[in-house]
């Protein structure tokens with residue numbers, strides 16, 4: 606009988622954050638909780654910000670980071686989630702205020718857990734992870750607000766990143782003409798291979814300083830914020846929508862009310878962490894079906910064993926990554 610398991614844990618000391626591998630004893634699980642043997646986690650920009658201390662992500666310390674996990678339930682005190690089920694957990698405070706996916710096992714409240722849908726392997730679920738789930742919320746909300754492929758091109762900023770890559774793939778497979786915005790000249794071939802029709806530089810958007818410019822796009826998914834989001838809003842067509850996801854450039858928003866009151870443009874807020882449970886379930890079903898990206902094998906750029914996770918974060922901070930990275934939590 607195994608008595609303990611490996612986790613990667615972050616502590617706070619007088620010099621800042623310190624992280625490393627530890628053995629964690631199995632403790633009894635509480636009512637309404639489930640214990641999951643974690644097969645895979647993933648690395649999101651948020652995880653890298655937290656572990657390196659570049660962003661204030663953790664709301665408790667010490668903590669096992671990792672905002673995503675997929676695996677098999679090995680112990681359950683939650684009726685809807687029996688032992689033996691394959692499950693996904695993303696967001697909900699995992700890896701932020703509750704020990705997360707960077708361990709061989711994780712214990713979570715049963716109502717955070719979504720059953721792994723038919724049509725999605727555990728590996729595919731983590732290639733998607735929070736990034737893919739967030740892209741799905743964007744597409745869902747844009748279409749709920751009336752977007753159709755016939756309305757015109759859809760812009761995706763920060764396109765070579767995790768959210769951007771999955772968004773490009775889902776939109777193009779739903780017959781949208783996708784214009785990807787990327788700083789990386791070398792990403793053009795990759796973005797076209799996953800469905801982008803055209804790739805433009807961020808300057809073409811960030812350089813737009815007026816609140817209203819010529820309209821070019823029916824809708825947009827924005828990962829950058831700041832002047833990029835201001836520029837995006839300025840060139841959205843009448844009654845189009847913009848999903849605001851990220852702040853990779855800036856957390857501020859520079860615009861005026863003009864796009865909203867003169868063109869009927871909608872700004873849709875995207876918050877994956879606290880997505881209501883019924884919608885969370887519905888969107889994971891869609892990710893295994895009508896939203897399932899066709900190019901997951903191109904989007905996944907690396908698989909990191911848990912035993913080497915400590916070396917995996919700096920490339921995210923240095924902005925050297927593209928696509929998605931998964932973690933093998935049993936290695």
Ligand SMILES: NC(=O)c1ccc[n+]([C@@H]2O[C@H](COP(=O)([O-])OP(=O)(O)OC[C@H]3O[C@@H](n4cnc5c(N)ncnc54)[C@H](OP(=O)(O)O)[C@@H]3O)[C@@H](O)[C@H]2O)c1
Pocket residue numbers: 649650651735736739762763764765766767768769786787788789792807828829849850851852853854875876877878921924926927928
């Ligand atoms: N609202 C939510 O629920 C939610 C969920 C997940 C993520 N997010 C946020 O959404 C954003 C994207 O997340 P992600 O996981 O896709 O991150 P990511 O993999 O690091 O991708 C971000 C992309 O943004 C672009 N970028 C980064 N810094 C930039 C800069 N200074 N100027 C212009 N472009 C820049 C890069 O794409 P190019 O090189 O192609 O330009 C980069 O690949 C992040 O801000 C993240 O915090 C929000």
